[in-house]
Amino acid sequence: MKKVSRGQRKQTKRFSLHSNSFKQVVKELSKTLVSGLVVAVASNFLLQFFQNQFNFEVAWLFMTEWHIELFILGIGVLMMLYIWFTSLIGNRYIGAFLIILISIILGISTQQKMLLREEPMYPSDFSMITNLPFLVKMMSNTIFLIVLILLIAISVSIFWLIKRARKGKKEKKSQHQKEVRGLRIGLFVLSSLSLIYIYAFNSPGNLVKAAYNDHAYWIPYSQEMNYYNNGFVGGFLYNLNVTPMEKPEKYSTEKMNQLLLKYEEKAKKINETRSKSLKDTNVIYVMSESFSDPTKLIDVKVSKDPMPILRQRMEKNKSGEILSEGYGGGTANIEFEALTGLSMEPFASNLSTPYTQIPSLMNHFPSAVSYFKDAGYSATAIHPYNTSMYKRKQVYQELGFDTFLDEKTMTYADTLEESPYISDHSAYQEVLLKLEETDETDFVHLVTMQNHMPYTDFYPETTFTAEGTADDLEAANYFQGLSYSDKALNQFLEELTTQEEKSIVVFWGDHLPSFYGEEVVTVNGKVAMHQTPLLIFSSEKEKQESLGTISPIYFMNHVLELANSPVSPYYAFLMTLEANLPAFEKGMYIETGEQESKLEREELSSETQQLLEEYDLLQYDITIGNRHAETANFFSSK
Known part of the structure; x- marks a missing residue:
């Protein structure tokens, strides 16, 4: 071997x-x-x-x-x-x-x-x-x-x-x-x-x-x-790692210069008839959480009108409805549109929330805040909840607010019945206190919290009843909250009329609540489920005007018109766009004189399509383009 x-x-x-x-x-x-x-x-x-x-x-x-x-x-x-x-x-x-x-x-x-x-x-x-x-x-x-x-x-x-798996194994190295x-x-x-x-x-x-x-x-x-x-x-x-907008095909320095010059000339023409400076009028934005009109909805029964006082005021002042970008939520996007005049519609579909996805760009955006700050205003944001929601603390700082008051820093923080949220009445008292404290004229932006979901058991003694929703008990409590908001707003506006300082208030609901259910959504249609009340009130004078349905991006158009104050070239453009397309979001386009909304841009008139192309150029330039508009002082009325 x-x-x-x-x-x-x-x-x-x-x-x-x-x-x-x-x-x-x-x-x-x-x-x-x-x-x-x-x-x-x-x-x-x-x-x-x-x-x-x-x-x-x-x-x-x-x-x-x-x-x-x-x-x-x-x-x-x-x-x-x-x-x-x-x-x-x-x-x-x-x-x-x-x-x-x-x-x-x-x-x-x-x-x-x-x-x-x-x-x-x-x-x-x-x-x-x-x-x-x-x-x-x-x-x-x-x-x-x-x-x-x-x-x-x-x-x-x-x-x-x-x-x-470890049972019976001895402790030894493999x-x-x-x-x-x-x-x-x-x-x-x-x-x-x-x-x-x-x-x-x-x-x-x-x-x-x-x-x-x-x-x-x-x-x-x-x-x-x-x-x-x-x-x-x-x-x-x-939706990962989003680019806010695709570059428009016609975007160039030459095209932007032509566009900026066009609306600089329009602004000059508009301002020939605008005689007043805005320095002596407070401006107050009130975005009311989930405030909407349930009596408008088909197949929904409400035992009594939850907002009769607001309805009366809307008949005597500028009023209408907003077309909200969200249903049941999306507060930050509606707020973003109202403050900046930038619509969610031109943005990439996977840019779902600018506040959380592109907060560092906010200081480059035009806004009501920067307009009023340039005019010498003190700018205050108030949200009776915590500061981390939608990165508001960072966003408000980037936008230029001087002060941000939240649930921990507010003087008034009372709640109603069993609700955990600070009441609208307390929030309005905070606004009035701020107006009293500052020497300057004020721009105050209030985002309320009282009517935030869930609503069940907030108001055990409510006399409201509801029928036709997916949760009638929750709906009844929500309607009671609307009634409280209606009375609180009326008291706030009454107090403003007694003050020496003049004030303009823009009040709107951010979106409908989400408890209505699929049947109600289907029978009412998409637009109806995205419409909320809008009131533009002046403590100096009543001016009745039906605005129909408009987008939040146009609020400053009406504030400046009511105050008879000069516009920037940017607001001159938004005035031109509103005259043709008063309300629009992705999949919803309401042209002037049209009863039905359109689904896509291609269905709009050629003039409206051209204006939207100009809007694309401006919004791209402002967001991630070469910022020709910012360099050209396009956002200032001076």
Whole structure:
């Protein structure tokens, strides 16, 4: 028998060790990939299930028939996220738990947001995480209980699996530990680079975006349909790392100079008949949380009129309705439009909330704040809630407000009955106090909180009743809140008329509440569910004028007209646009003299389309263009 040398035995042993190490690495990699695939499929299905309001059939059909390719792409993204967590932590069970947990949180968030506001969960919504208790409070008890049970069940299951996997194992180092650690480091680096690349989804030439483009159907005017058609993962990626606007085809220095000169001349002509400076008139913006007129809605019955006093005042002053960008929410966007004169319509569809996505650009935007500051006003923002909502603290500073008063810094902070929110009456008292304290003329911007959802049990003794909504008890409490707001506003306006200083008040509701239900939304139509009352009041004189339905971007047009004060070239442009297109948002365009709204720009008159092209040029220049308008002093009336 042939004797094996010691060298051959060592070589054989080394080969055996290398072979076993390779097998162990392959085994670990296979386990990670297979478990990642299972977790990614389950997570993606959960996201579709929640997004479609717990409709198992629709989620199943999306996965197996309608959009198989998009579902597979979503699996790839989630699997990469699973590999990153697993390689970072070093435990597949914990990695699986985190991915499922994230999917449930995102799924419930988008389910609730779709239900209440008809829009999905955006990446920018993560800025609201500091207000988690406030967000949880808006969830129904049933949904909260389901989420809690799911989280407990998943936590217990993962804990049991980890304990079982470790049971009976002795504390000793694996002979393949070095190779397994190397695999883990390699997977971590690879998955990190992949996630960074995926994050750049909207960058030119991105291959992940290209893969989606082969199968996706992006809808610029409807984020809701983007998520439904392309899946939650596709819709979410579409909203990452947003470029605010695409460069208009005609944008150039020459074109901008022509445009700026055109409206400089228009402003001069308008100002020939404007004799008064605005220095002696306070201007107060009041954006009233969820204030709307329920008596207008078809198939909704209200036991009595919740806003009779406002209705009387609207008959004697400038009044009408605004076309709100949101339904059931979106307060910050309506506020953004009112303060800046910049509409959400020209922006990229995946720029969902300028306050949270582009706050650093706010100091470049024209605004009512900068106009009044240039005129020597003191500018104050008041919001009777915390400062972190929609990054208001940063945004107000960028816009140029001198002072921001919130729930912690307000002098008046009373609530009504069982409501946790500071009342409108207290908020108005705060405004009056500010007017008294300052030596300068004031611009005060108030965003109220009293009528914020949820409403159930706020006013146990209410005499209001409701019929036809998805939640009549909640509706009845909401109507009581409107009645309180109606009386508080009337008292505020009465007090202003007794003061020596003149004041102009722009009062409007930001959006309708979300409890009406799908049947009411369908029978009333999109426009009706986006209209809220508007009153422009002067303490000096009553001037009755029906404004019809207008967009918030036009408020300054009417303030300056009522005060007989000069306009900037920018406001001269907005006056021209309003004369042709008094109200518009994505998918809703109401031209002058038209009864019905149009769905797309292409349906509008050629003159209106041309004005919107000019608006695109201006808004792009202001936002991310060369800022010719800012350099040319386009926003000043001096």
